[in-house]
Amino acid sequence: MDVRTQFFTYGEDAESRLLLHDGSDFGPVTLAYETFGTLNPEKDNAVLVYHALSGSQHLAGTNPAVPGVGDRWDVSCRTGWWDDFVGPGKAVDTDKFYVICANYLGGCYGSTGPSSINPENGKPYGGDFPQIALADIVDSQLPLYDELGITTFHAAIGSSLGGMLALNFAARYPERVKRVIPVATGLASTTLTRVHNLEQILAIENDPNFCDGHYYDGPPPLRGLALARMISHKTFVSLHHMEARMTDRCEQEQDEFSWYKIRTPLESYILHQGRKFLRRFDANTYLQLLSAWTGFNLVRDMGCTDYREVFADCGHQEYLLFSIDSDCCFYPEEQELLRDELRGAGLKVDYVSVSSDKGHDSFLLEPELYTEPIKRMLEKENRRATPGSVLCAQAGLS
Structure with a gap:
């Protein structure tokens, strides 16, 4: 599957600039993104995927080069980072779903970031690029969805840092997504x-x-x-x-x-x-994303008093959570807290505990442990988990 990165630009005039969390505005914004599958006439089969910390828009297939990225798009970037999970018949089946993944605002794979040229002086933004929050990354992609005509996503999926973005999107724009699949992530940055x-x-x-x-x-x-x-x-x-x-x-x-x-x-x-x-x-991109990750806290970011208030408008959503038992980046306790807070808010939650010896990166390396639960959720064939139940995924089993 050969794919090419596409680009969408907005914010070239004062009215369409991106409003950031600190009250300032920013533009123009270019987003590098890729799509897989076909958007149906009803535009209700779209699946949004947020990438992890050092990921990119290149989710699946082969992409030999991205305009403007140069040598940074090396051989390790050319095969999609979730290629074993996204494609015909795979966990996210592109014969059924239209999948979109965008490089983040602040990124270095084609989206506007510190290495991009500042139109005001013709030089790279560098240290003058605004310090962004995860909410800014979420908000920066909304005009792209509108341009594509996607009002509501069938599902939003995110792993690691991407899982935090999926949660932010689902909580702040609940009407825009029906199913949420956070993988090896948490509700807030921990002390560690x-x-x-x-x-x-x-x-x-x-x-x-x-x-x-x-x-x-x-x-x-x-x-x-x-x-x-x-x-x-x-x-x-x-x-x-x-x-x-x-x-x-x-x-x-x-x-x-x-x-x-x-x-x-x-x-x-x-x-x-x-x-x-x-x-x-x-x-610079690495610094931007680390800073945004460090500052992530849904209760504070949304001006709420607790997580029940955060997810108060999400009653129509269904959640599928994945936890990895050997994860020491997002420890299993973080997913257990997420599960409990979602259920405490009255939401429908399936919880999958993955048994792996590969640690946090299991979500990149072991599709056999994730495929069946994801397919069930996306294709509406999964059995609802009762409160307190846990689905287990081990090597060769799910």
């Missing part, structure tokens, strides 16, 4: 998440090449970005999976250390994870 994110932010900001975000005409903050990715990577994969992927090689670049010498495969592996990220991502 905020600590990890601050470590990553400081790693980038303390790189001497960062220059307050204005580094596009000079050397980029590669060492800071690599360190940030190393800090985060240990939360994305389980230790067992990390050990299984290590090789026997021990290597380091000359400028990485002056005194310490790499001497174990584990050290070499984690350095490799940091290095390869540099080829495909932008440090």
Whole structure:
């Protein structure tokens, strides 16, 4: 399945600019997006997918290049990040559904972000790009849905950071979605998440090449970005999976250390994870998304007193939650809290506990553990779970 990125631009005049959470407005905004399947005449078979932290609009199939992205669209980007899940006959069946995924505002894969040219001065925005919230990312995509004529989505799906966006969309615009499928996510950033994110932010900001975000005409903050990715990577994969992927090689670049010498495969592996990220991502975008993630809190963001009030208008929605038992990025307790708060608000919720040794990244690697519940939810054939029940998904079973 060969696909190409499409682009939608708005906000070129004062009336259509994007209103941000801080009360300022911003524009123009270009969104890079891809679609899969066919939108039916009733326009009621659309499924919205939000990508994870370092993902892109390229959900499935093969896309060899994205205009304006250049070398950042490397070989690791060309196959869709959810290719095993989206397509004919797959979990999200493109023979039945019209699927859309957009790169986020602040992104680096074709949507307007810090590396985009500021029309006011002809230079990249860099550190002058507004500091965005997850709600801004959600709001920035609404004009695209209107342009496509999609009033209400059949479902919204999001994994990890994308799950928080799906929850934000469902709570703030309840009339625009019927089914919500959050995968390995939570209702708010936890204390541990905020600590990890601050470590990553400081790693980038303390790189001497960062220059307050204005580094596009000079050397980029590669060492800071690599360190940030190393800090985060240990939360994305389980230790067992990390050990299984290590090789026997021990290597380091000359400028990485002056005194310490790499001497174990584990050290070499984690350095490799940091290095390869540099080829495909932008440090300013990483900062923007980390900051937005850190600040996510639905109760506060919506000016509510509790989650019952947050989901008060969502009674028509159905939820399918996935939790991964080895996840140490979004621990299972976060999904259990989400389940309990949704049920406390009177909503219909199915809860799937995935048993995996691959950690948080299971949602990218093991379609067999997710496909059947997703298909049941999307195709209205799932049996409703009674309060307190748990559906289990193990290797080869669901």
